[in-house]
Amino acid sequence: MIPKLDEYKKRWQLLSDDVIKPGLTRMLQALEQLGQPQQSLQVIHFAGTNGKGSTLTFVEHIARAHGLTVGKFMSPCIVDVHDQIQINGQPISQAQMDGVFKQMAAAGLQSLLTDFELLTCAALQHFHNEQVDLVLLEVGMGGREDSTNVVTPIVSVIPSIALEHTNFLGTTLTQIAAHKAGIIKYNKPVVIGRLPNEAYEVVKAEAKLQNAPFFVLGEDFEVEETTYRSRASQLEISNLQRRLLGTHQGENMAIAITAFLEAATELSIAVDVTAITQGVYSAQVPGRFEQVLPHVYFDGAHNPASIAALVQTIQQQFPNGRVEIVMGMLADKDVAQAIQLLETIASKFIFVDFDNPRAMRAEKMLEIQEGTVMTLQEVVAYLKQNTAIKIVTGSLYLLSELRNL
Missing domain, CATH: 3.90.190.20 (Mur ligase, C-terminal domain)
Known part of the structure; x- marks a missing residue:
């Protein structure tokens, strides 16, 4: 149950199922009826067991420090449905959500989707309406058959893979990795964290199949205390101070910086080291220590x-x-x-x-x-x-x- 979602469903008579139904058929149909709002968006797509929310937040603050307007879609909510869809840190307003639901009702999405699919459509439509510069999209569960996997991202990010949702994704790391790797797209870079070997091999094979440039923490880039180094871009940034604490957050930071560097190349944005430093320091996540x-x-x-x-x-x-x-x-x-x-x-x-x-x-x-x-x-x-x-x-x-x- 997503708090306050039912209020909008009732007001706009948009029925949806409060269940999990993996697969993209319903989403693709809904987006076609909406006029394909996702096709106008520049997206970084995040999948993984742990760290994707924190990594996304580092990217968000780095991008905003570069002057970009950033939309993000995350789950679950912190307070209610509004904070899952944000632009520059501001939750979607009731008036904006009503506007999006009016568009979805007019497009005939009644009884077509699950709750999470309906919310994914709302997020993509909102970001299209507001013409944001960059969208940060967090997978709900898995990746390959997740409702968010209807975009062609400019970068895909997988910070970690561990056993989770085994009733849907499989009981082995190899099976779960196959779902996560589904967000990798043809010729688009993918940035990964320290994955268990069996998961790493699956993700690496998918990247090779998709001809996707492949960047690995500890191989192509690294973090040592407050210093970030990238062999790929020959960039070193020192004295990176952060308020997200813990060694694992240092690694999430390094993954985020690398993902932003790749996105900046795709978007032809000049990288500013000072802005990266400011973005890293300003990043905070509710519910992360x-x-x-x-x-x-x-x-x-x-x-x-x-x-x-x-x-x-x-x-x-x-x-x-x-x-x-x-x-x-x-x-x-x-x-x-x-x-x-x-x-x-x-x-x-x-x-x-x-x-x-x-x-x-x-x-x-x-x-x-x-x-x-x-x-x-x-x-x-x-x-x-x-x-x-x-x-x-x-x-x-x-x-x-x-x-x-």
Whole structure:
């Protein structure tokens, strides 16, 4: 369920299914009825298990520092449907969303799409209406059969690949990588992070098949503390300061800089090192080791790979202390391994129920790890007690509910 989407669906009598249906047939039909708004857009497309949202945000701020008007489409929402579609950091307004839904209703999209497909169409139409310079498009799930994979991007980006959505994407890294690699397009560059070998080979083979220039972290470009180096462009940028913390965010930054350099070539934009430095520093992401109170941090880590990165960041930021973990997760995630990783730094676990049909019950999590169960209201009061460093993690849906409270 996407908060407030139903209000627009009801107002404009646009029915859509609240289910996941992989495949592009419905999207292609809908976009044809809309007049192909995606064909006017210059797009960077992001897929991957972890890091795509942070990498996208680095690119966004670097591009805006170069004076570009930047549209972005991300999921899930932070507060409601409006913040999934943004231009220069400003969520789509109610009037703009109504305008887009009026266009979609006039195009006859009733009962054709899923909720996420409908929202993807709305984003592409909005960016077309506003004639943005650059669109940053984040895959909802997978890549090859995701509703966003109806564009021909100027650059494709895959920061990481790990096991996820195994009921849809497959149970091996090779199968999942085949989905992610589906965003690679003919003759268009692709930038990747440090992938497991079996995933790397799949992505590399797809890039070769598509004759796509291939840029790999650790081979074609690298980051060392605050310095970025690219062998491809012979560029070195030093003293890069960022507010997105953790070693993994340094790697996301390097991937983003490389992706922007490739996009700048495609768009014939003069690269400004000062603008890159400014963009890197200004990049911030809600729910990515986000300090919401002096002693409280939100982090939307929701699978073992992102939880491991969170643990590393906690160890770097609080080397002498243990922290209290407030946690809620979706039941289709590897909850047991996530908890096991957090045990290394946690002095206490608090498990919480949140409003999502896929959420694991807090009482069920007690079977995996000793802890305390709290309601959302109790958690809010608890977080306000300045008694220890508290990390809220496990699901972006949980973070969204707590933020609203």
